[in-house]
């Protein structure tokens with residue numbers, strides 16, 4: 001089984017791209033399944049189900065979805081193997097700009113869209129910077145100039161990535177992506193012992209642990225204070 | 235040529251002097267080097283302590299390797315820009331949706347040529363375009379092959395993000411950035427590493443205003459442009475700034491823009507122009523027309539003398555309709571004299 005992890009900001013087009021790409025992979029007679037990781041809610045599983053794709057979802061609730069991803073990925077891989085999948089795709093809602101679900105030696109793809117604003121590539125951290133492939137969507141509704149500017153920003157924060165432009169509505173470019181996702185020589189039996197491409201902050205503060213009261217007296221552990229200038233600067 | 239060793243020994247000041255575009259890399263990666271110009275990049279990165287690196291998700295090793303990759307990419311981009319690399323593309327036959335062999339003779343399209351593509355929605359126009367963009371080498375569902383300059387294409391066309399083979403213009407495209415025309419063009423020019431930014435902005439603005447029915451200015455916000463003005467700006471900008479040698483146009487409505495001049499501008503910029511359209515005027519402006527059916531190229535028609543004659547009749551008609559539209563907009567009554 002091959003494993004591919006896909007991440008990207010909310011509504012950037014991940015599911016659209018994955019569905020179109022799966023069609024092309026299925027045409028080669030391969031069996032594909034998807035696991036969706038999100039925080040509070042998703043109905044992506046229904047979209048995959050409707051397309052006849054075996055699917056599971058995991059909601060992280062109070063946790064950062066990427067932390068939740070690492071804690072569950074081994075079980076997810078074993079699920080995929082039990083389903084006898086040739087290709088298992090994980091879709092993660094990239095809600096935390098500090099974390100990313102990419103694993104060393106496993107292909108990591110970041111999906112971002114042309115509408116998200118010119119500074120988005122600068123704002124997103126490891127999710128974009130350590131991706132192997134960056135897919136840019138929604139090029140059908142912005143100008144050529146904006147596509148070129150956006151792509152150049154992406155390249156400047158991750159010059160080593162393959163950058164692809166895919167239209168999530170028509171699927172133009174999805175076939176091409178599909179050719180990069182499956183390698184028959186590859187077989188992932190387990191991800192046990194593999195490492196994340198980028199470490200996630202442990203960052204526990206009192207509030208992570210359930211504190212609700214405000215004030216210095218209640219703040220323990222990892223506390224960072226904003227710099228707001230002189231105390232009497234008003 | 236730049237390599238790892240040279241990069242290791244250069245100070246940041248020297249690096250920026252030799253490769254000004256490194257500034258963009260530093261800025262987009264949020265690396266402020268003010269006061270550190272005499273350090274090498276490695277020394278600069280090493281002065282960040284572990285806490286900083288952890289908090290701001292910095293990957294020193296990758297940032298260092300990436301800089302070299304980035305410099306090499308930009309140098310090759312500048313090199314490619316200097317030489318006009320794509321002089322022609324050739325489409326070799328493959329098969330349609332049901333596996334039937336395509337029977338057309340290989341078609342070669344040279345820079346400066348205009349070719350239209352017609353066929354019902356879903357017939358395979360996007361697939362043909364995707365084949366061109368991906369420089370298909372018998373490895374796509376249509377089993378077609380695309381040659382560049384009569385040779386099997388370099389795979390760089392597939393993966394390079396700064397050197398896309400095809401630029402696209404379509405009816406659905408809009409400007410979404412909150413910038414004036416000038417700021418917008420400046421941003422684009424800088425991303426294409428143009429040296430004479432101001433001059434290029436002038437040229438684009440002038441060309442765009444020649445295409446547009448109504449004039450606009452440097453200070454106009456791009457989101458405030460009319461449909462015709464937007465299209466005129468997009469075309470002028472693509473003709474002059476985009477390095478993609480092929481331009482695909484997906485319909486241009488015949489309102490607020492001089493389509494003939496627009497095509498002339500693209501052709502004079504040595505572009506290969508493909509137009510997906512069902513508009514007879516636009517389709518006949520092409521030298522050749524590719525007819526798509528059932529996922530395959532059904533046939534290729536050269537625009538002959540009779541079609542060219544019909545085209546000039548059509549252009550007269552278009553002019554009349556344009557004039558009527560203009561009068562309507564001015565609030566005039568339409569009368570018989572406008573109909574000649």
Ligand SMILES: Nc1nc2c(ncn2[C@@H]2O[C@H](COP(=O)(O)OP(=O)(O)OP(=O)(O)O)[C@@H](O)[C@H]2O)c(=O)[nH]1
Nearest residue numbers: 009010011012013014015016137138166167168169
């Ligand atoms: N115009 C246009 N719309 C697109 C494109 N790709 C996706 N969309 C639309 O964008 C919206 C979000 O797409 P999704 O595929 O659900 O995005 P997602 O990243 O999976 O979203 P979440 O999983 O909810 O974070 C949908 O309405 C899509 O139809 C594209 O290339 N062009």
Ligand SMILES: [Mg+2]
Nearest residue numbers: 014015044091
């Ligand atoms: Mg989704």
Ligand SMILES: [Zn+2]
Nearest residue numbers: 064066096099
């Ligand atoms: Zn996180």
Ligand SMILES: [Zn+2]
Nearest residue numbers: 204205207208
């Ligand atoms: Zn916390």
